Amino acid sequence: MEIKFTWPQGFQSGATHAGFKADQQLDFGWLVSDVPAVAAGVYTKNQFQAAPTQYTRSLIQKGQTLQALVINSGNANSFTGQPGLDNAAQSGHLVAEKLNISSDLVGVASTGVIGKQMPMDKFKDGLAKLTLTSQSQLPEAILTTDTHSKKTCHALTIDGKTVTITGFAKGSGMIHPNMGTTLGFIATDAKIEGSLLQDLLRELIQSSFNQITVDGCMSTNDMVVVLANGQAQNQTLTAKHPEFVSFKKALQTVLINLAKMVAADGEGANKLIEAQVQNAANPVEANQVAKAIVGSNLIKAMLFGEDGNWGRIVQAIGQTQAQLNPNQLDIQIGGIPLVKNSLTVPVDQAALHQILATDKIIITVNLHCGEAQGMAWGCDLTYQYVEINAAYEG
Structure with a gap:
């Protein structure tokens, strides 16, 4: 405890x-x-x-x-x-x-x-x-x-x-x-x-x-x-x-x-991003996909702007070497389904925006390729990150 x-x-x-x-x-x-x-x-x-x-x-x-x-x-x-x-x-x-x-x-x-x-x-x-x-x-x-x-x-x-x-x-x-x-x-x-x-x-x-x-x-x-x-x-x-x-x-x-x-506590960060990967082919690939999501500058900037452009999540997953089925991918943000079986689903935009405005965002993806699970953590990319690192030595 x-x-x-x-x-x-x-x-x-x-x-x-x-x-x-x-x-x-x-x-x-x-x-x-x-x-x-x-x-x-x-x-x-x-x-x-x-x-x-x-x-x-x-x-x-x-x-x-x-x-x-x-x-x-x-x-x-x-x-x-x-x-x-x-x-x-x-x-x-x-x-x-x-x-x-x-x-x-x-x-x-x-x-x-x-x-x-x-x-x-x-x-x-x-x-x-x-x-x-x-x-x-x-x-x-x-x-x-x-x-x-x-x-x-x-x-x-x-x-x-x-x-x-x-x-x-x-x-x-x-x-x-x-x-x-x-x-x-x-x-x-x-x-x-x-x-x-x-x-x-x-x-x-x-x-x-x-x-x-x-x-x-x-x-x-x-x-x-x-x-x-x-x-x-x-x-x-x-x-x-x-x-x-x-x-x-x-x-x-x-x-x-x-x-x-x-x-x-990433430099300049406003939000913690948690990626949860379900049903990957093996644990290594599950962690690989999760880290690709939290490490994507496009996704980090997207979440800083509180935008729900899930296409950026698809891009991040697809550039890994993990086993994927292009016709079976599910994506959720904060428990709200955005993609089911690789097809977009109707979204309550007000509810999604409310989640994106919080300081912790959970992105869940289901690969439908096995039983392995993985998680990773990152943060959003803000203007302050550039300010901090543009003058690190003062």
Whole structure:
């Protein structure tokens, strides 16, 4: 069940203003476990992967264990060459020294402007101010063009023990994921096998973060990391554990909640778009069609203008490689049928306009080619998106 935001047992955090941003906004923070935690991660497939992403990916692949994550906004440390990699490594070492732990246990994440070296003097100043508390503003410290923080918390019972899964993320623009998107972090006190957690994240990311898009642009800094420190004291979760499915569903809920928050907060967005695909030939094609719908600039502009031109939905579906029957396609917007068996149907335009005027639009399509279902999330395309990105560096 969803509960008020709180850190799982054995986790603390902190946040401060280090000066990566010109104003006095929070721009630096950390998440720390009392003990080393099993770690899993997924990362951008952009060929210009940022230094912090490369560094953290290497740590997790090598040891599957982290105890701390240090995160900054305002500087991406991306496309910065060997100095950028050195700064990412130094960042981890400095945090490790302050916490008196091994540097192999400190992951690093950054977000902000690409192409600028990390100002390590500001990093050191910010680190000197960081403390650890049970309540902090860490989710607010990682924001860039976001209008608000994105966080969620879920609790369940495993082996009679309360297990908490807490997630937070940032993301508003440059959102078009491939394995991971934006920056997303999940902390849980569940005890679980490391390889199983990695497999689980790799699977669940496909139906959550990988099913959102804002602008079709893949970031260089994307990563989603899960830490599980085992402090709930449940029996180690394996694929055969009787309550493993419950944990999997709870983790999926947290990931989907965060993904939808990112999509809804797309730069300049007024509306969240949800595409629901029914009866596709297989799950991959169902998700492909759903993401094509929410990613279409024509559809995004159409919904910003509150127009019901369903022909644009047909176009988006047809340009995918999914199996289709041209004579059997159903389309609904907000539950109102627009197309049935590939033929237009009479529509109550007043009712349709009322739905299009809301801040969440659900587009449902039935492909009649199988039994697979898929979903994706995006946002409308507004004048404000251009304004924000025309002057990102101010």
